[in-house]
Amino acid sequence: MSASRVLYLQSGGPTVVVNASAQGVIEAARQAGVSLCAARHGLTGLRRGELLDLDAVPRRQWQRLSTLPGTCFGSSREMLPPFDEAPDSWRQLRRVLAGAGIGTILLNGGNGSMETARRLTQLGQELDYPLQVIGIPKTIDNDLLGTHFSPGYPSAAKYLAASVRELALDLASLGPGRVQLLETMGRNAGWLAASCAAAALHPGEAPHLLLLPEVPYQPARLLDALDDCMRRHGHALLIVAEGLRHADGTLLAEQPYAPGSSFQQLGGAAQRVADYLIRQRGLHAHVAVADCMQRAARHLASALDLRLAQQAGRTALQWAQQGQSGIMVGLRQAATGAGWETVAVPLAEVGGAERLLPPAFIGADGFSVSPAFLDYLRPLLQGEVWPPFAAGLPVYPPLDWPPLRWQ
Numbered sequence: 001m002s003a004s005r006v007l008y009l010q011s012g013g014p015t016v017v018v019n020a021s022a023q024g025v026i027e028a029a030r031q032a033g034v035s036l037c038a039a040r041h042g043l044t045g046l047r048r049g050e051l052l053d054l055d056a057v058p059r060r061q062w063q064r065l066s067t068l069p070g071t072c073f074g075s076s077r078e079m080l081p082p083f084d085e086a087p088d089s090w091r092q093l094r095r096v097l098a099g100a101g102i103g104t105i106l107l108n109g110g111n112g113s114m115e116t117a118r119r120l121t122q123l124g125q126e127l128d129y130p131l132q133v134i135g136i137p138k139t140i141d142n143d144l145l146g147t148h149f150s151p152g153y154p155s156a157a158k159y160l161a162a163s164v165r166e167l168a169l170d171l172a173s174l175g176p177g178r179v180q181l182l183e184t185m186g187r188n189a190g191w192l193a194a195s196c197a198a199a200a201l202h203p204g205e206a207p208h209l210l211l212l213p214e215v216p217y218q219p220a221r222l223l224d225a226l227d228d229c230m231r232r233h234g235h236a237l238l239i240v241a242e243g244l245r246h247a248d249g250t251l252l253a254e255q256p257y258a259p260g261s262s263f264q265q266l267g268g269a270a271q272r273v274a275d276y277l278i279r280q281r282g283l284h285a286h287v288a289v290a291d292c293m294q295r296a297a298r299h300l301a302s303a304l305d306l307r308l309a310q311q312a313g314r315t316a317l318q319w320a321q322q323g324q325s326g327i328m329v330g331l332r333q334a335a336t337g338a339g340w341e342t343v344a345v346p347l348a349e350v351g352g353a354e355r356l357l358p359p360a361f362i363g364a365d366g367f368s369v370s371p372a373f374l375d376y377l378r379p380l381l382q383g384e385v386w387p388p389f390a391a392g393l394p395v396y397p398p399l400d401w402p403p404l405r406w407q
Helices: 018-032 042-048 087-099 111-121 123-127 153-172 191-199 219-233 269-281 303-321 371-381
Strands: 005-010 036-039 051-053 102-109 132-137 178-184 209-211 235-241 284-289 327-333 340-346
Touching (some): 018 102, 018 303, 087 102, 087 123, 102 303, 132 303, 153 303, 191 371, 209 219, 303 327, 303 340, 303 371
Parallel strands (some): 005 102, 102 132, 178 235, 178 284
Antiparallel strands (some): 036 051
């Protein structure tokens, strides 16, 4: 069998627009007459040979993908170790790829997934198997290098900012003396926590204090800032990034993920901060955790995010048809200042690397963001594309993916 089939993989945590990228890939494959399959649950499914036949999927089904949260084919946290650490794993992947006639992999994921994509490009060199690999960016953390933003981030930011605007009104209505803390995702980068600042329409409005991973946590400074906020407003709304760290670089909190897993699961920082404020000031403090809701809120997706996620998927398939490999699809504003364009970014530059919130985007007090950050963020939040509703709620129909008979 010739290795002419394209494989699409979803990897890492879901976003509300990752399925829009999948729809873009399928749409471009249909237009080009390219045979396309997917792996159930990403790299884990590929290793097991659990492939899905996307050529057999009717148009009415794949055209609904952009309306769905989650990962439509399933994802996994599994990463591909270096060849010298797991040669048998690499050989098993080669057997599946060769058996299914796969010559191209389009991997949709974040920075860890882009490192796996880079290693997949080495399959041909190590195991004498020609393989094209192209990365499609995806992460709500917005920590991928080489792209103006990561698809998934604008929608998560939109959900958080909207939630904070509503939460601020709720908090203010309860009277003085209260502190509300909201914990956001984002891992080691403060992009999501910073996005909550878009909730404020005027200076001084909530959120009042942002605790970002890029700014070392200093309890004494926080108390001073909180006291000032309570004097001015009578209450305080704090945003706490899950990756908040002490001055020595250690995390305030992290959670066990799974035995034997190298994945570091964060969470619990806001409760640690709340416990400290209660002990020091005796205030009533309530903790809310946005958790997975910020990456699943399809009902409040950014229209720009959806459109460019789909464009990234289409572009990846088109570049594969042109013979390109070892690159990720980057997004950037067009040089003319109007519209967006795609740019090829070497996987070697993005795999395993993190883009943190730059100092120019952080306020001078360390508890806020700069006007430059809001200028960056606000265009990304624009537009709404509602999913279908029925009986007053969004409808997310189940999808059936036929298995690929390749063995």
